[in-house]
Every structure is written in C-alpha cells, then in structure tokens.
Amino acid sequence: NSKVIQTPRYLVKGQGQKAKMRCIPEKGHPVVFWYQQNKNNEFKFLINFQNQEVLQQIDMTEKRFSAECPSNSPCSLEIQSSEAGDSALYLCASSLPGQGIYEQYFGPGTRLTVL
Amino acid sequence: GDSVTQTEGLVTLTEGLPVMLNCTYQTIYSNPFLFWYVQHLNESPRLLLKSFTDNKRTEHQGFHATLHKSSSSFHLQKSSAQLSDSALYYCALSVSSGSWQLIFGSGTQLTVMP
Known part of the structure; x- marks a missing residue:
C-alpha cells in the first residue's frame, strides 16, 4: 500500500481564488510527480522533482501553477487563480528509482472543485 | 511522441471467465518501462504490474503480463475474473527522456458480473 500522504482530500474554490494542496512522499523517495486526472479520467503530467530540483514541467504549470518540494517540508502544488477547467483530481506520486525503473506510487489525491 | 493505446474502453464479462486487456505502445526509446495500474471507484491508481524485460512474464495478485518489444505490447491477463476485479485499468509507459x-x-473499465 502506498504511503504517500496528500492533503486536503477535498478542496472547493471560487474562480480566481488560490488553491493549494500538499504532498508528503513516501519516506526515502527522492522523486515526486504531480498529475491531473480530469473528469474523463485522462491523466496529465504537471511537474516532477528530484529532491528539491524541478526535473520537468509542462507549460500549464509554468503559468498559473506553481510547485515546490522544500527539504524537510511537504511538497506543494498551488494554482494562483483557479478556473473552472482546473476542477480535477490532483495526484501526487513518489518514486525510489531502482535498476533505472521509476515505478510510481500514488497518494489518495486532492479533488479540487472550482465553482 | 510517446503514446499508449488501450483499444477497449469498456469490457464486461462474467465471473470466472478469463480477462485480457490490450495495451500497445509507441516510443523511440529502446528500453521502455511498462506498467499496469488499477483504479477502483473513488480511489487513486495502484500499481499492479511492471516490466522492462523483453519476453519475461510478470505476475501479481493473479494478473500477469509479458512485455513484447517486437510487437510493442503489454497485454494484461487473468485466468479467472472475480467480482472484486471490477475497476479502471490503465496501461502506462515510462521512458528515459x-x-x-x-x-x-485511455483506460479500460472492467466490469465483472455475477
């Protein structure tokens, strides 16, 4: 069973409001991924970190989304100005690379609803 | 770019019958890593199977799959479906990019009927 912790489980925001969610990766996992799963169950990769450094992020993340993984603190994903289209399940996954394979373990997710 | 194709959006079968969910992938990288995740209703995806070795069968919790690089496939199989297997199944690809x-x-919704 995954030991990735995500808070809050549910988040309701109005359009234009900030939305912030947090993730504590599984202990000892240096790599963290954020994905968005929309209402059609489609996944979109947002950003990932190795320790505190960004490995890759998509354009959407570079504009309204910000994320960080400070040392000794939870990772976070924040939407600066929420839009209706941001309503989705936000999934955090962590990974301990072994044999070159980055198998990812997901947390329970934060379900964001933008009214 | 890299992609994964699951041809069946919805599979419905009777308990006890065999399960086969199709997965093919496209990538320019010669060493892809393939995964199957299962997502039950109102839960997050859970890793079911993983493989990076060509032609080697991998098994877990009654499910099995074999990565065939020659056909770019990683089909999920189970000999006998159970009611508790009803869930969304995702095939996923990871590469050294x-x-x-x-x-x-895109996922396959498996529904097992009594």
Whole structure:
C-alpha cells in the first residue's frame, strides 16, 4: 500500500481564488510527480522533482501553477487563480528509482472543485 | 511522441471467465518501462504490474503480463475474473527522456458480473 500522504482530500474554490494542496512522499523517495486526472479520467503530467530540483514541467504549470518540494517540508502544488477547467483530481506520486525503473506510487489525491 | 493505446474502453464479462486487456505502445526509446495500474471507484491508481524485460512474464495478485518489444505490447491477463476485479485499468509507459513521467493509456473499465 502506498504511503504517500496528500492533503486536503477535498478542496472547493471560487474562480480566481488560490488553491493549494500538499504532498508528503513516501519516506526515502527522492522523486515526486504531480498529475491531473480530469473528469474523463485522462491523466496529465504537471511537474516532477528530484529532491528539491524541478526535473520537468509542462507549460500549464509554468503559468498559473506553481510547485515546490522544500527539504524537510511537504511538497506543494498551488494554482494562483483557479478556473473552472482546473476542477480535477490532483495526484501526487513518489518514486525510489531502482535498476533505472521509476515505478510510481500514488497518494489518495486532492479533488479540487472550482465553482 | 510517446503514446499508449488501450483499444477497449469498456469490457464486461462474467465471473470466472478469463480477462485480457490490450495495451500497445509507441516510443523511440529502446528500453521502455511498462506498467499496469488499477483504479477502483473513488480511489487513486495502484500499481499492479511492471516490466522492462523483453519476453519475461510478470505476475501479481493473479494478473500477469509479458512485455513484447517486437510487437510493442503489454497485454494484461487473468485466468479467472472475480467480482472484486471490477475497476479502471490503465496501461502506462515510462521512458528515459529525462523526466520519467508516466504516459497513460485511455483506460479500460472492467466490469465483472455475477
């Protein structure tokens, strides 16, 4: 069973409001991924970190989304100005690379609803 | 770019019958990593199977799959479906492009009827 912790489980925001969610990766996992799963169950990769450094992020993340993984603190994903289209399940996954394979373990997710 | 194709959006079968969910992938990288994740209703995806070895069968919790690089396939199979197997199943690809992000297929909803 995954030991990735995500808070809050549910988040309701109005359009234009900030939305912030947090993730504590599984202990000892240096790599963290954020994905968005929309209402059609489609996944979109947002950003990932190795320790505190960004490995890759998509354009959407570079504009309204910000994320960080400070040392000794939870990772976070924040939407600066929420839009209706941001309503989705936000999934955090962590990974301990072994044999070159980055198998990812997901947390329970934060379900964001933008009214 | 890299992609994963799951041809069946919805599979319905009777308990006890065999399960086979199709997965093919496209990538320019010669060493892809393939995964199957299962997502039950109102839960997050859970890793079911993984493989990076060509032609080697991998098994877990009654499910099995074999990565065939020659046909770019990683089909999921189970000999006898159970009611509790009803869930969304995602095939996913990861490659050494630097980010190691998962590229998911569109998913197959498996419904097992009594």
